[in-house]
Amino acid sequence: MPDSDLTFQNLEELKPRAEKILSRQAFGYYASGSESESTLRDNEASFKRYRLVPRLMVDVSKVDTTVTLLGRKIACPVLVAPMAMQRLAHSDGELATSRAAAAEGIPMVQSTMGTVELAEVRRAGKAGPMMMFQLYVFKERGFVKQLVQHAEKSGYNAIVVTVDAPFLGKREADEREGFKLPDHLRLENLTGLAEAARMERKVHSKNKGSGIALHFADHIDPSLTWDFIPWLHSITRLPIFLKGVLCPEDAHMGVEAGADGIIVSNHGGRQLDYAPASLDALPGIAAAVGKRVPVLVDGGVRRGTDIIKALAMGADVVLIGRPILWGLTLGGESGVRKVLETIKKELRLSMALMGCPSIEHLGRGMVIAPWDQYPNARL
Ligand SMILES: Cc1cc2nc3c(=O)[nH]c(=O)nc-3n(C[C@H](O)[C@H](O)[C@H](O)COP(=O)(O)O)c2cc1C
């Protein structure tokens, strides 16, 4: 199918269509969560538990979806989540995602584990409002310093440190399929280093089980503590966001340690199974952060109404993960653009139906949990 012929109504339609195109290994890697996939399922289910209460008689002839993040205006409160190995989906991989996000006015977060080199990805997205670099912290701190400073020089605007992955979660699909990076692809940010050849062998290894889990156990630092944040500030001027926070106390400690933003996330249900759905964890974390820094959330965002719920419950911005990969699989750059256009349109219409001409109008009173009473309900 030519890339530009892609049509769909909503983001929920895309996964089964992408499954028909991807290899079993690639689909398994993208789609799966850890262990019983309880958290994976709950991420989407949590959004469906909450109801929205619209306000009436408000002029919504104009609806403004824009927000400001790190002093930059973005088209709507959405970021593309960091996701590894996008060339498994489409030969243009991260370049296509970067171009599409830029064209839609939406920032992308580029993964350390990209299959296109980070400076090239940044160049492809130069027309966009900004880009962030997601950092995995390797045991070799010299390499971490090199990577972060290279990202800063290449024009990234923030560092997102992933703190929920001292080891990779137990992803049974990857173990069953013996997931390996195909020989024609590389983790391009890791080449050119003394360590690279050895790391690469693990990712491509013919051993049984998941090649990426082996790589992680060898090279990612499981001894990370809060003092890493001041160290990171000492080697870069970029703002630092922490990704993977689920506990209010950790959010508070992160801000005290110097974090400039908190991302509420369970890594798309791929790390600790039975961790809470991100949306359920959000209100407590927003309260603990108390507007000191922006609070972002990801996991299961699939509809414009999901964005409204997350914002009304305390988030400043949401991140979208897997639907981007499905769009990339189905249509490359135009597939990702279509995903972002679709969610933007849904957000705009839902804001109008909620009586919210701008993002500031969204508030906690507009969302009802099953355990809340409807306003002034008489039972
Ligand atoms: C295939 C895949 C690869 C991912 N790679 C990374 C990564 O390299 N770094 C990271 O911090 N998170 C990674 N994530 C987690 C996402 O950034 C995000 O937290 C999650 O996918 C959001 O949930 P959603 O997919 O339900 O929207 C990955 C997720 C997927 C599905």
Ligand SMILES: CCCCCCC(=O)C(=O)O
């Ligand atoms: C050796 C590559 C590991 C990539 C892990 C990326 C990730 O965070 C994921 O959830 O998958």
